[in-house]
Amino acid sequence: MSRFLIPLVLVAVMIPVFVIGLNRDPSEIPSPLLMKPAPEFELPSLKDPGQNVGSANYEGRLALLNVWATWCVGCRQEHDYLLRLANETDIPLYGLNWRDRREDAVSWLQQLGDPYVASAYDEDGRVGIDWGVYGAPETFLINAEGVVLYKHISPLTEEVWQKEFQPRILAEKGIIE
């Protein structure tokens, strides 16, 4: 008798797992950096290798850092929205051009428009590793103290901006003002 019960027991064990799993968001990948100070970095600027772009550029103010590359399809998708966003918001948007070819990236910005205040050029992806980049595109929201308030993986959209970024930005500004 008992061996005929095994399948039933297995299913009985799996059902609670499914119930718990239903209440989780599978696309949510916790960032070890969340609510912690973001790593400082300094890299050559994408457009002008003579200059440096780094965490010093946005020190002391709320800023966005977008990880992008020309080989990434999602980056192409979100690009038009980033252009619009850069116009609409007063928060500076910095780019981290990640594991890319400089000439490709520069011509991409020339062709499609440049939403970034400045882009840092992370050729070998070291800064990406420090920041725990999982896959481009990713967008970080960093506050004046350099703490990562939020991290979004996958293309940024109006909906995500309204739902996830806006409330955090307003809360942050409320504290400052």
Add this chain to the structure above:
Amino acid sequence: MIPEIGHFALILALSLAICQGVMPLLGAHRGDDALMAVARPAARGHCVFVIIAFACLAWSFLSDDFSVLYVANHSQLALPDVYKFSAVWGAHEGSLLLWILILSVWTVAVGRYSRSMPESFSARVLGVLGLLSCGFMLFTLLTSNPFERYLPAPQDGADLNPLLQDPGLAIHPPILYTGYVGFSVAFAFAVAAMLSGHLDRRWARWTRPWTTWAWLFLTVGIALGSWWAYYELGWGGWWFWDPVENASFMPWLAGTALIHSLAVTEKRGLFKSWTLLLAISAFSLSLLGTFLVRSGILVSVHAFATDPARGLFILAFLGIVIGGALALYAWRAPALDSDAGFKPLSRETFLLLNNVLLVIAATLILFGTLAPLIADVMKAGKISVGAPWFEIAFAIPMLPLLLLIGVGMHTAWRSQDWPVLAAQLKMPALFAIIAGLALPALVYGRFGGLVTVGAIAAFWIMAVALIQPLRSLRRPPGTPAITRAALGMSIAHLGVGFFVLGVSIVQAFNVEEDLRMTPGQSVEVAGFTFELRELRNLQGPNFQALEGEVEIRKNGKYIGELRPQKRTYLVQQSPMTEAGILASLNRDLFVALGDPLGDGAWSVRVQYKPMIRLIWLGALIMALGGLLAASDRRYQFAKGAVKSTEKSALGEKVA
């Protein structure tokens, strides 16, 4: 008005399905003929109203009734009519309705072809099918009503997901669902047998053709899905071990095991409880697949809109159906086990091994699919299980299975004399080893461990599969020809051989290059010269496209021209890749446009895929084998024919 008729028809269908589910089961329990007689008319009426509901939804799509929310979300004025129709099952609500439609058609078919079975048995089968249909209709009506209105109606719809605007994907879901839902018949047969407490060899003979029909549809459905992914997703892969692909593959493996186990139960009256368990598993895995896809519990490219209420409903349904069936199994199966013996070298042994290996494969895939979920729930962190893991996990049980197929097919029931078998298999084995070593070395100029093993296994299966049909062709006059069922088995295994050969060769000798190309430029890949002659803009009915013209030459000789496209669908603004493929039996040449790289240059993916067609051809040959086997005269339930076989079937104890 039409959508309300559809909604109302679905409610009427539910009422009839309740009658079909409750009354015959009660009647069979009490031995009440009048109650049992409700089963067939209720099933037919239920089917008619589901057809009306389905037709109403289709009509709403074809007449661009954007006041229906589902239509507004998944169609558009400029969408070609074919896709307006296939959009009916293009998303969650409508595909559920399709599922219900297919289930009700299967049910009517079971009602029609089960007249030779005892009344109490067919009443139970139809009753169980009715209850399953109730579950799906309640799910649709309560959480996913496709007829919901959206007022005021928008001027135009949001368009069908461009991925689905493709002939391959228009027919893939109906065929796949026919397979999935078909396993509900085997499930119903199993539950009916457990309810009655009787399971004899006749039961296996009734169940076999239904299982084979479901299996062959599932085979074609999976092959179509793989073919679609190959040319539409633009990567040139043919299987991605995506959770949704796994969801269709696990029932296929369980169904394949079931077909083989049923053979033992029919011929020898053995493996009864095991066969029951497989019949429950094949359908349970189909349901689990639905749950995984619809609830959004796993991330997948196929995931439909996710909604926790829907997830909970399916989970509850899943728990009742699978849990109920398995509880019944734990209660009834022990009494059904038989203890007839067989020798170690006999067909029974090989079919047992076949079952064990297939079940191991299905279990490993199930584990890999659910592992991310389990890890997440146990708070062990986020993990993902990728193709390399699945490939190894799947190959481990499959390689011995492929080698055993050949021996098992030619082993006699009960007991087999080894020298006789060895003499029979010597030539095919020799042929397989020579051909398997020669093909990679002579045609592709390279040896490789895996490709050689794969090719030997493939040629081995093909050779042994042909022994029986060839012998039948050369038989002395007056002796009986091979039966259709045996021919079907041989053909299906031949298909396995083709499939294995295709997989081995394409994995080993596939060439794939991502290149930067400007118009006028040529590149050389795998001995072929690809010239990008020009890029031009094109206007489709509901999309704009950039089309490349690629000319292919080999040693200066013109071979063909490809026109890969990069489409942008206007309403959803989503980019789509239409790969250009020059197909032939021995190789595909595949060109897909990537992204603009500036200065008029584009990234272009060029691939050379030797023998990839054999993968889908193999699957179609397997399905053809299933078709031959399922249509064998032995399984035709014409009233007169049954009486004569009844006696031999009942002589099970003697055998």
